[in-house]
Amino acid sequence: MIKKQSRNTLAVLFLCFGFCPLVFCPLVFAEKATVPAIEVTDARGKVIRLEKPAKTIVALAPHIVENVFSAGAGDKLIAAVNYSNYPEAATKLPQVGGYNSVNYEAILAYKPxxxxxWMSGNGPQVAAQLERLGLTVYVDELRTLDDIATEVMTIGKxxxxxxxxxxxxxxxxKNLSALREQYSKAKTVTVFYQVWNSPLQTLNGKHLVSDVMRLCGGHNIFDDAVSIAPKINEESxxxxxxxxxIASGMGEQRPEWLDAWEKYSGLTAVKQKNLFFIPPDIIQxxxxxxxxxxxxxxxxxxSARQKKE
Incomplete structure (x- = not known):
C-alpha cells in the first residue's frame, strides 16, 4: 500500500513540476543540439557569417559559377551573370547582368x-552596395593555383x-602536385602572353596565368607591369x-591575329616557331x-625549351 502511494506521489510530482530523474526520462535533460554558425574570411579580409548553410546563391562571375558546381552546390545557384557557360547547367540559369555591370534590382528580387x-571583376563598390541593400556577400580574388582549391572548399563550407x-x-x-613535380627543375623559358590584339594586351606577374607559367618553368616578360592587365605596344x-x-583570344579557335607576329622574322618566338594558343576558358x-x-x-x-638546347 505504501509503495503504491509512493509511486502515485512521484507521478504527481513529475506531472506538476516536470521533475524527472534520468532513469525515468533522460530526454528531458538532453541538451538541444546547436549548430555552430559558419564563418569564413573573404578577399577583403572581412569575416562572412552565416547562421546556417546557404540554400540560395547568386554568383557574379563565370569562374565562381563553375566553382560552385565543383563544390557540389550547383543546385543552390538561382542566378548568375552572362558568359557563365560551364557546366551545361550553368547556361540555363537566369542572368543578373554581367560581371562588370550587375543588375542590383534583379539580384534583390531573388532574395539570395x-x-x-569577384573583387577585380565586379569592383569593390558592387559588394559594398549589395551589403547596403541588406545582402550577405562573399568576395574572392584568386591569384594562385592553390587559391582555386581553397575557394572550392570555402564554397562547400x-x-x-x-x-x-x-x-x-x-x-x-593531387594532380596539381604531380605537374609541379614534373616541371620543378625545368629551365626557364620566357613568355609573352597575349590576351588580345587590338588593343594589344597582356597580363602581369600577379595574375593567375603567371602562376601557371612559373609552374611550367616559364617567365612572364611583363611580370613587372603595374596594371594586372596592361595595354602595351609591339615595340615593347x-x-x-x-x-x-602564347595567345588566348575569345573562343575555342586559334585567333588569326596570333600569326601576325610572323612579320617580325627576327623575333625568337617566330624564328623557332613558338607561337601557341590555349583556349581562354581553361587558362584564364x-x-x-x-x-x-x-x-x-x-x-x-x-617544346620551346627543347629547341633552345
Whole structure:
C-alpha cells in the first residue's frame, strides 16, 4: 500500500513540476543540439557569417559559377551573370547582368541567402552596395593555383556541401602536385602572353596565368607591369624578345591575329616557331579546369625549351 502511494506521489510530482530523474526520462535533460554558425574570411579580409548553410546563391562571375558546381552546390545557384557557360547547367540559369555591370534590382528580387562576388571583376563598390541593400556577400580574388582549391572548399563550407567540395579539391591538388613535380627543375623559358590584339594586351606577374607559367618553368616578360592587365605596344614585345608567344583570344579557335607576329622574322618566338594558343576558358578562368590549360602551357614551353638546347 505504501509503495503504491509512493509511486502515485512521484507521478504527481513529475506531472506538476516536470521533475524527472534520468532513469525515468533522460530526454528531458538532453541538451538541444546547436549548430555552430559558419564563418569564413573573404578577399577583403572581412569575416562572412552565416547562421546556417546557404540554400540560395547568386554568383557574379563565370569562374565562381563553375566553382560552385565543383563544390557540389550547383543546385543552390538561382542566378548568375552572362558568359557563365560551364557546366551545361550553368547556361540555363537566369542572368543578373554581367560581371562588370550587375543588375542590383534583379539580384534583390531573388532574395539570395548569399551572393558570391569577384573583387577585380565586379569592383569593390558592387559588394559594398549589395551589403547596403541588406545582402550577405562573399568576395574572392584568386591569384594562385592553390587559391582555386581553397575557394572550392570555402564554397562547400558556405553551402553545406563540404564532403563533395573536399573530395574534388583533394583530387585536383593531387594532380596539381604531380605537374609541379614534373616541371620543378625545368629551365626557364620566357613568355609573352597575349590576351588580345587590338588593343594589344597582356597580363602581369600577379595574375593567375603567371602562376601557371612559373609552374611550367616559364617567365612572364611583363611580370613587372603595374596594371594586372596592361595595354602595351609591339615595340615593347620586340625589345624583350620572348622565347614564346602564347595567345588566348575569345573562343575555342586559334585567333588569326596570333600569326601576325610572323612579320617580325627576327623575333625568337617566330624564328623557332613558338607561337601557341590555349583556349581562354581553361587558362584564364580561376577554376579546376585550369589544369587542362596548365598541361597545355607546360607542353608548349617544353617544346620551346627543347629547341633552345
Amino acid at each position: 541567402d548569399l551572393v558570391l562576388g 558556405l553551402a553545406g556541401t563540404e564532403e563533395v567540395a573536399q573530395k574534388n579539391a583533394t583530387e585536383w591538388k 614585345v620586340l625589345s624583350r624578345n620572348p622565347d614564346t608567344i 578562368r580561376h577554376t579546376l579546369r585550369i589544369l587542362q590549360g596548365t598541361q597545355m602551357m607546360c607542353e608548349h614551353l617544353e
